[in-house]
Amino acid sequence: MHYDDIQAESAFGFDGNWKDFAKIALPNLLLTIVTLGIYRFWATTRERQYLWSHTRFVDERLEWTGTGKELFIGFVLVMLLFAIPLFGIQFVSQALVLRGYETAGVVLGLLPLFMIFYLTGLARFRALRYRLSRTRWRGIRGGSDDQGFTYGLSYMWKTFVGYLALGLLVPWSMTSLWNERWGKMSFGPHRFDADADSANVFARFLLFYLSPFVFVIGGVIAAATGGLAGYGIGGEEGAGVGLFTSVIILGLFFYVGLGLIAVAFYAKFYREAVGSTHWKDLHFGFEASTKDWIMLLIGDVLTVVLTLGIGFVFLSYRHWKFFVTHMEAGGDILLDELTQSTTATARHGEGLLDAFDIGAI
Known part of the structure; x- marks a missing residue:
């Protein structure tokens, strides 16, 4: 049977x-x-x-x-x-x-x-x-x-x-x-x-691996942009508010974004491993x-x-x-x-x- x-x-x-x-x-x-x-x-x-x-x-x-x-x-x-x-x-x-x-x-x-x-x-x-x-x-x-x-x-x-x-x-x-x-x-x-085969999941891992560097570089640019924008609106006080807001947004984006990328890698790994x-x-x-x-x-x-x-x-x-x-x-x-x-x-x-x-x- x-x-x-x-x-x-x-x-x-x-x-x-x-x-x-x-x-x-x-x-x-x-x-x-x-x-x-x-x-x-x-x-x-x-x-x-x-x-x-x-x-x-x-x-x-x-x-x-x-x-x-x-x-x-x-x-x-x-x-x-x-x-x-x-x-x-x-x-x-x-x-x-x-x-x-x-x-x-x-x-x-x-x-x-x-x-x-x-x-x-x-x-x-x-x-x-x-x-x-x-x-x-x-x-x-x-x-x-x-x-x-x-x-x-x-x-x-x-x-x-x-x-x-x-x-x-x-x-x-x-x-x-x-x-x-x-x-x-x-x-x-x-x-x-x-x-x-690790080659089938390496691209996802590389995305996770490089994302912190991308976030840091993007964060520096965002913080500088936010500070300058705030300065243009409200002087030194506005620059401080803009910089602080940029840092908060960057922090949330860093942890949430990095977490999502980690999940994407693990999902791919588990499909490869079980498959x-x-x-x-x-x-x-x-x-x-x-x-x-x-x-x-x-x-x-x-x-x-x-x-x-x-x-x-x-x-x-x-x-x-x-x-x-x-x-x-x-x-x-x-x-x-x-x-x-x-x-x-x-x-x-x-x-x-x-x-x-x-x-x-």
């Missing part, structure tokens, strides 16, 4: 609604507050169970099989194995400096920074591995036999190289890490493959435009602000719906070839990801 040439409009679907999600999210918020944050691991599980169960891929819904206990244990292990040692190293570093061993103290003090850098990459890899291992589709799960330790090193040096060349290799770093991370994952008997990802004979796509991303972000801000902060509990729902709604897939799925994954099941949750507060869409 197989599905031929799956089309985007029929491959993915989401039928959840915010009212039903609110019945889960709001009690989760209350319980998290009452338990001083401990319940958030079980809250995350309940939310994912709802989101996954209302998400359809082809003819079957997804299922989330992770537990709050796994997430909690993962977080506790990270605190014991990493957070406490890092704190201890910082304490020893300061003690060495106070005793006159400045060089040794500084060197030791830099060690936690490199460790956190490494662990951030490891966290991203293991979180994806865990989520795939707890996701079921037609009873089949995903995962990876790779523990992610080498990916942590790749994350360090590729990110460093990306910024070393005046930041111009950041697109290469991002696409290369995406390809490496997904290339080590599988679902059922088939591995994922990704071949995102280059394959699973056997199935290829994926993500068609959210820059406008779609901007509307999502504006909606997030309004949701949080207009509800005096309570609306942040709906952000995970909004982001998941956005992701599923814009996902596409095409190609063939041979159901007779689908067997259970033989990869090792991740035993604990996303402790590192929680520790560093790294979100996912």
